Amino acid sequence: MKNKYKSLNISYKNNKFNIKLLSNNFRELEAKEVLIKAKYSSLNYKDALSVTGKTKIIRKESLTPGLDFSGIVIDSNSKNFKKGDKVLATGAGLGETINGGFSEFIYAPDNVLINIPKNLTFQKSMQIGTAGFTAAIAIDKMILNKQKSLKGPIAVTGSSGGVGSFAINILNNLGFETIAMTRKEHSYSYLKKIGATKIIQYEKNTKKNFLNNQMFAGAIDNLGGEILDWLIKSTKENGNIVSIGMASSPNLDTTVFPLIMRGVNILGVSSTNYQNSKRKYIWEKISKNYFPPQLKTINTHCIRMEDIIEFSKKTLSGKLHGRIIIKFT
Numbered sequence: 415m416k417n418k419y420k421s422l423n424i425s426y427k428n429n430k431f432n433i434k435l436l437s438n439n440f441r442e443l444e445a446k447e448v449l450i451k452a453k454y455s456s457l458n459y460k461d462a463l464s465v466t467g468k469t470k471i472i473r474k475e476s477l478t479p480g481l482d483f484s485g486i487v488i489d490s491n492s493k494n495f496k497k498g499d500k501v502l503a504t505g506a507g508l509g510e511t512i513n514g515g516f517s518e519f520i521y522a523p524d525n526v527l528i529n530i531p532k533n534l535t536f537q538k539s540m541q542i543g544t545a546g547f548t549a550a551i552a553i554d555k556m557i558l559n560k561q562k563s564l565k566g567p568i569a570v571t572g573s574s575g576g577v578g579s580f581a582i583n584i585l586n587n588l589g590f591e592t593i594a595m596t597r598k599e600h601s602y603s604y605l606k607k608i609g610a611t612k613i614i615q616y617e618k619n620t621k622k623n624f625l626n627n628q629m630f631a632g633a634i635d636n637l638g639g640e641i642l643d644w645l646i647k648s649t650k651e652n653g654n655i656v657s658i659g660m661a662s663s664p665n666l667d668t669t670v671f672p673l674i675m676r677g678v679n680i681l682g683v684s685s686t687n688y689q690n691s692k693r694k695y696i697w698e699k700i701s702k703n704y705f706p707p708q709l710k711t712i713n714t715h716c717i718r719m720e721d722i723i724e725f726s727k728k729t730l731s732g733k734l735h736g737r738i739i740i741k742f743t
């Protein structure tokens with residue numbers, strides 16, 4: 415093992431954003447702490463906001479960013495993990511309240527770690543990562559709330575992004591029709607390949623209708639704002655809409671008419687605050703019936719830690735599609 419290891423570090427000393435690559439010394443493990451040699455991490459929208467300083471995602475003065483990682487246990491002070499275990503972590507405060515995955519080695523509390531399920535690898539678990547985990551939680555919530563494929567298509571917004579791509583691919587594999595909504599015409603063939611039944615562009619909500627024609631049986635929304643309002647008004651009776659992201663806007667100006675006249679349900683997902691006890695259940699499902707069959711097509715880039723800032727800028731410019739993973743050597 416090396417004497418030192420590299421990690422990205424964000425600091426907001428005197429409220430001024432700064433990011434640099436640090437060289438760190440190893441230290442003693444704390445109680446219930448595990449040392450992991452990182453194999454892969456991934457670059458999510460929130461990571462891109464964090465490392466470019468566009469939004470303050472870290473909730474400390476200084477922290478390692480990175481919402482997720484997979485790796486091998488090198489040392490453990492936890493009865494739940496031993497040297498050689500293959501583990502992953504997604505959300506759970508990584509890169510927000512505790513040091514995250516953009517690091518060659520990670521000191522993590524044992525309660526954020528999950529043994530990588532049998533059918534997954536270090537690489538596959540991060541090709542799926544926080545985006546796939548979040549899409550799987552959303553789909554699980556819809557199904558628990560009686561969303562059935564026979565009721566009609568599910569709209570997915572921000573569909574060329576990580577969460578959107580997994581939502582389409584997993585839903586398609588479960589037998590649902592999907593309507594992908596994207597701003598990018600050049601993503602059409604990619605979206606078809608990963609299972610979109612139909613692709614449409616969002617048209618501005620010009621009329622302030624309380625209810626629109628019923629177009630979708632449900633929706634997974636990554637954008638928020640006007641588009642979410644439009645989805646709520648265009649969803650069939652008893653349909654489920656899962657609000658995941660706010661890539662377009664954090665605001666929601668709508669009415670209660672779709673809820674009280676059509677019984678439309680609005681559900682929410684927080685992968686960060688998802689109960690630790692249920693994380694394992696979702697990852698087991700991802701390794702089985704929620705596995706995205708077009709994983710290789712969705713994973714469009716594999717980069718090094720040194721490329722994270724450049725690819726974060728590209729992510730925020732909206733020019734990329736699919737999912738980016740970071741490989742550690």
Ligand SMILES: NC(=O)c1ccc[n+]([C@@H]2O[C@H](COP(=O)([O-])OP(=O)(O)OC[C@H]3O[C@@H](n4cnc5c(N)ncnc54)[C@H](OP(=O)(O)O)[C@@H]3O)[C@@H](O)[C@H]2O)c1
Nearest residue numbers: 459572573574575576577596597659660661662683684685
């Ligand atoms: N609730 C949670 O636990 C959770 C977990 C993970 C992510 N998220 C959130 O979910 C959203 C998607 O995350 P992601 O990792 O999939 O991001 P991503 O890979 O960057 O994809 C976001 C997609 O949204 C669309 N988009 C981006 N900016 C937009 C804008 N200004 N107006 C309209 N569309 C825009 C683009 O798709 P098109 O060009 O195809 O339209 C883009 O590919 C983000 O807001 C993220 O913070 C939430």
